[in-house]
Amino acid sequence: MDARKESEPTPVKNPTTAERKSERELVVTRTINGPARIVFEAWTKPELFKRWWIPKSFPVSLLSCEMDVRVGGTYRLLFGPDASNSVAFHGRYIEVTPHSRLVWTNEEGDDGGPVTTATFEEQGGKTLVVVHDLYPSKEALDAAIASGSTGGLSETLEQLDELVVTLAASAGRS
Amino acid sequence: MVQYSRARLDASFGALSDATRRGVLEQLGRSDASITDLAEKFHMTLTGMKKHVGVLEQAGLVTTEKVGRVRTCKLGPRRLEDEMAWIERYRKLWDARFDELDKVVEELKLKEKVDGRKKRE
Numbered sequence: 001m002d003a004r005k006e007s008e009p010t011p012v013k014n015p016t017t018a019e020r021k022s023e024r025e026l027v028v029t030r031t032i033n034g035p036a037r038i039v040f041e042a043w044t045k046p047e048l049f050k051r052w053w054i055p056k057s058f059p060v061s062l063l064s065c066e067m068d069v070r071v072g073g074t075y076r077l078l079f080g081p082d083a084s085n086s087v088a089f090h091g092r093y094i095e096v097t098p099h100s101r102l103v104w105t106n107e108e109g110d111d112g113g114p115v116t117t118a119t120f121e122e123q124g125g126k127t128l129v130v131v132h133d134l135y136p137s138k139e140a141l142d143a144a145i146a147s148g149s150t151g152g153l154s155e156t157l158e159q160l161d162e163l164v165v166t167l168a169a170s171a172g173r174s
Numbered sequence: 175m176v177q178y179s180r181a182r183l184d185a186s187f188g189a190l191s192d193a194t195r196r197g198v199l200e201q202l203g204r205s206d207a208s209i210t211d212l213a214e215k216f217h218m219t220l221t222g223m224k225k226h227v228g229v230l231e232q233a234g235l236v237t238t239e240k241v242g243r244v245r246t247c248k249l250g251p252r253r254l255e256d257e258m259a260w261i262e263r264y265r266k267l268w269d270a271r272f273d274e275l276d277k278v279v280e281e282l283k284l285k286e287k288v289d290g291r292k293k294r295e
Contacts, residue, residue: 016272018265020257028265030272034279038286042278052278055270087191108193131268143203145260 023138026114028131036122039129040099043118044069054079071096075104112136114144189233194218195226199235199249206248209238 014031021027042048050062067075080086095103106113114133121128135141213223230236235250
């Protein structure tokens with residue numbers, strides 16, 4: 001899987017952690033090798049955001065990405081393998097604190113989706129990123145896990161992850 | 175085989191591109207339900223709901239079983255997994271995403287350095 005990356009210099013890779021913190025919460029952490037100012041920029045400028053939000057290993061691309069990053073502003077991400085097979089994810093920014101904190105809603109589901117809080121804490125030129133999903137209820141998070149959905153954008157990515165594994169496995173066989 | 179997976183990918187996208195169908199998946203995550211239950215819950219006709227369930231079934235996201243006159247729907251085998259496995263996949267998704275973010279940040283840092291040097295000159 002990593003063979004294609006060998007030509008690129010690999011900077012220090014920090015571990016990513018994920019855990020269900022409580023009945024209603026999921027938390028992901030990772031230290032990024034750069035100051036919070038730059039990390040925040042990469043999360044809030046669409047032209048930068050679209051370069052990393054969908055990992056290259058996924059067979060889809062972000063077809064369009066509209067982000068009005070200010071309190072009350074909305075975002076809309078359209079992605080898929082092609083324009084005729086696309087899924088839109090959307091929501092609203094409810095907190096925008098430059099370089100340290102972003103909070104947004106995930107409104108594509110019928111029931112209330114999770115509210116996502118991303119915090120950026122700079123430590124010696126590096127930034128600890130914490131992504132916190134708060135679901136409206138225990139049942140909502142249980143249901144998301146049971147159905148394989150994580151709500152919002154990652155719902156389809158989870159699906160694709162499975163498909164990528166299938167593709168890789170079938171490529172290995174042929 | 176790859177062709178088959180590609181077809182499945184398209185089927186999944188088609189299935190998930192509709193809010194009602196995503197709602198049905200969420201609903202079935204809580205408990206199994208008959209087509210009649212689902213039609214009522216989503217304020218639809220039986221025929222309409224049958225179509226939605228058909229699309230989900232085609233994509234392998236839902237399975238149905240007819241017992242007597244009632245067709246019961248449940249999440250397909252692809253969706254059933256324990257919480258630990260799910261969280262590990264969620265972690266992997268973010269890990270891949272953060273790897274890409276690291277690259278973008280590295281590039282921006284470099285650009286700042288170059289720009290800073292230019293300003294000083």
